[in-house]
Amino acid sequence: MTDPAGHRTVQSMSAAAFAGIAALAKAEAGLVMPPNKLNMVQSRLRPRLAELGLETYDQYASFVASADGVGERRQMLSALTTNVSHFFRENHHFEMLREQVLPELATRAREGKSVRIWSAGCSSGQEPYSIAMTILEHAPELAALDTLILATDIDPRILETAAAGRYSENQITTIPEPMAARHLHEAANQFSVNDTVRKLVRFRELNLFNPWPMRTRFDIIFCRNVVIYFDSETQNSLWPRFEAALRPDGWLFLGHSERVSDSYSRRFRTVGMTAYRPQAANTTTVQQAIEKEEPYGTA
Ligand SMILES: C[S@@+](CC[C@H](N)C(=O)[O-])C[C@H]1O[C@@H](n2cnc3c(N)ncnc32)[C@H](O)[C@@H]1O
Incomplete structure (x- = not known):
């Protein structure tokens, strides 16, 4: 799907896709993704859909949970983790x-x-x-x-x-x-x-x-x-x-x-x-x- 300017567009993340991704993040890495994180999860995973040539988050959720998605699961966790840090934090x-x-x-x-x-x-x-x-x-x-x-x-x-x-x-x-x-x-x-x-x-x-x-x-x-x-x-x-x-x-x-x-x-x-x-x-x-x-x- 493309927008009028010819850019590829991606549908918004469905509740079902979010639930699947959140369950996987919890099972794989202990990460808790409450429903109010849907927009954050969507924006962090958008580049992954582009990289994989997928058009919907439902396709992404199915792929990342499948046996073939094992490598993508690492990429997904990398995108979903928060990496903020600094030197001598909590001194x-x-x-x-x-x-x-x-x-x-x-x-x-x-x-x-x-x-x-x-x-x-x-x-x-x-x-x-x-x-x-x-x-x-x-x-x-x-x-x-x-x-x-x-x-x-x-x-x-x-x-x-x-x-x-x-x-x-x-x-x-x-x-x-x-x-x-x-x-x-x-x-x-x-x-x-x-x-x-x-x-x-x-x-x-x-x-x-x-x-x-x-x-x-x-x-x-x-x-x-x-x-x-x-x-x-x-x-x-x-x-x-x-x-x-x-x-x-x-x-x-x-x-x-x-x-x-x-x-x-x-x-x-x-x-x-x-x-x-x-x-x-x-x-x-x-x-x-x-x-x-x-x-x-x-x-
Ligand atoms: C906010 S950073 C904290 C960095 C540093 N410890 C500090 O306090 O500045 C949290 C880090 O935990 C990592 N992390 C999250 N879940 C993890 C897991 N299940 N196993 C190992 N590392 C994890 C993230 O990738 C991220 O780099």
Whole structure:
């Protein structure tokens, strides 16, 4: 179908197409799409219809749910996820990292133990790079020891942006000036993260609702501004898994409007604003849970 000017037009999304797409987004990635998101879903998926040469959202909904639509499901989730991020977002976690967490981890590292940090839902990379810069500034000996930041996201396209590590001048304004000068370099009006920072970070595609194949447990998990897109039942499926993936004396940081739900709050103690540590009493359960995990080989 074309409009009078000869441009291809696409019909509005039907309630049935929206329901099918919303159900798939929930089943695949835990994303909640209430009916008032129809316009947003429609506009974010319009380029996908153009790319596939489809004329209706009903055709798209059928295709993406079919066996042949497996590749398109990744594209659909990429289009539907919200990737907003910035450097040193919710800075209180970086203050805590600097003042409380890194001194503890430096002691462990000096004893020959590895340090593993997970940025779960890392989006375009600002979160893991902010962690790496904090390490280089405040505990540089960690960078020379066995320290890695695993940065994962469901969205393969945003991971490419993250791995490229190139940002506009506007995007780097939240990095304190002397730090920016030490850890970024300018080329062609863009600011690239230096290799010393990049070396600490490994990017991987991972849907939080698929098995987590990591081999080691983490000292810190940052999962900030991610679970806000899931309903409470879906969030509740994650808390025991985060607990299992953390070392018994680890740390969990959530986004400003996220909380470990009341039914799991006995398994974590609050140690700061949206900052948690596991209750030591759960160590055995944690060990049993972790033994079921498959090897990952990168963390
Ligand atoms: C708003 S960004 C948060 C980025 C960063 N953590 C921060 O606070 O700045 C949310 C990220 O979560 C990712 N995400 C959403 N659902 C996910 C899932 N099921 N598994 C893994 N990542 C997911 C999105 O792709 C997006 O990049």
